[in-house]
Amino acid sequence: MLPSVVMKKASEEFLNWNNTGMSVMEMSHRGKEYMSIFRKTEQDLRKVFQVPNNYHILFLQGGAITQNFMVPMNLLDNGTASYVVSGYWSKRTYNDALAFQNINLAASSESEEYVSPPEFSDWNFSQNDSYVHFCQNETIHGVEYFNTPTIDVPLVVDMSSTILSRQVDISKYGVIYAGAQKNIGPSGLTILIVRDDLLERSRIDTPTTYNWKIQSENDSMINTPTTYSIYMAGLVFEWLMSCGGLSEVEKLNIKKSKLLYDYIDNSDFYYNEINNDYRSRMNVPFRIRDDELTMKFVEEAESAGLYQLKGHRLVGGLRASIYNAMPIEGIEELLNFMNDFEKNNK
Missing domain, CATH: 3.90.1150.10 (Aspartate Aminotransferase, domain 1)
Structure with a gap:
């Protein structure tokens, strides 16, 4: 569901954004009109979600499921990684990651039919792991983590269905990613927040559109971004701030x-x-x-x-x-x- 005030504003601007005579859908993604929308959207997300300066925000495509492959491509290198399974989506993420080598299962609540996610104390991972992955909220089974573990290994989290529903301490995470279609805007947009130092880990064979570092160096525009979804996300960020944050x-x-x-x-x-x-x-x-x-x-x-x-x-x-x-x-x-x-x- 999208806020009614957001839908109303989008409908009012649909044929003529800011007296340009153009719909946002018709704009060049590199034109000054659209770039002003893009910059403000990024700034407002950084403000409303309190994103630290040493994190990049990327506006990507392919949904959160594509991150099942992009995460290991950009972080695993030749190391190991551990995954926590707390429901259907995190299990799918783990299974997709198995296509890469050295993927370990840190914990799973499948035998308990996912009525609770694995406790942090039960996560079995190595301090030498490239990262530990978990899902903050499982939409199908209805379980949610409300706290964040403090660990030395980079923590990667799928926040697709809970992002912006509450503030989190972003500094505890190495990577946050989320499909936009739950709490942010229309489907088609995936938001990724990555700590700067982790941008240097991508595998040499990672395709350019999947490479976070290359995307960060090109304003998420190594290919044409989902311009209208980003615009809609920006309206939602404005709405969140108008609600008091x-x-x-x-x-x-x-x-x-x-x-x-x-x-x-x-x-x-x-x-x-x-x-x-x-x-x-x-x-x-x-x-x-x-x-x-x-x-x-x-x-x-x-x-x-x-x-x-x-x-x-x-x-x-x-x-x-x-x-x-x-x-x-x-x-x-x-x-x-x-x-x-x-x-x-x-």
Whole structure:
């Protein structure tokens, strides 16, 4: 979901940005008009997310999944790396990385059906690793890490579904990457934040478009960037700052998720199996005790104007994704529907 004020501004500027007579979609990505958008977008992200000066911000393509290959290409060199598996996406990242040599499994919660991510104390990695990789929030299973380990090995994190939902200490990370389509803007854009010293590690055979150092030296424009998605991201960054920054955004995200979890926990009709300490604020999976009612719930919810509540095909059930732009009124509407559905189907 995108903020309504962002969508409104984008629609107003769609045919004529800043009295140029051009849509952003029509601009040369190297022209002065677009470069002013690009520079401001980068500056606003650095400001709202408190990105230190010794980190580069890259605006890339290919989604977070492409980083499954770009991370080892740019960091592994001839060393080793360790991966933490806490759900479907981090397992896919680990499996993709196995195409490279010397990839180790630091920890996995798969045997526990991902109801909790592996504790930091259980991560088994080497101090000589090139990096340790983990996923901060698993969208399918609904588990989220709320703290960051302090380790000497460069920490690489997939923040695709939780970036900008709260402030993190970026200095604890070597690399942060995220697909934009959850909390930032339209699909097509991938944001990567990389500590400067790590830009020197890329393999010699890394293609130019996959090479972070080359991209950083070319303003993320070694090929044509996703210009409109970057523009939309910039509008979202402006909106986040107008909301009071990430501290205020986090307060609202806590309030929204608590409303939904409290309702589920107090129901004998719905349930959630995730460990309370790791319940995602972004993705709330839940089930109906009579599983045969699940599709009826989805169909009636859509009739009531509540969409995309069907759980992921791999795990079934139901799932409410409540990213930054979802207002608290949306949660209240969902709870009203859940309450009515329960009354009519007991």
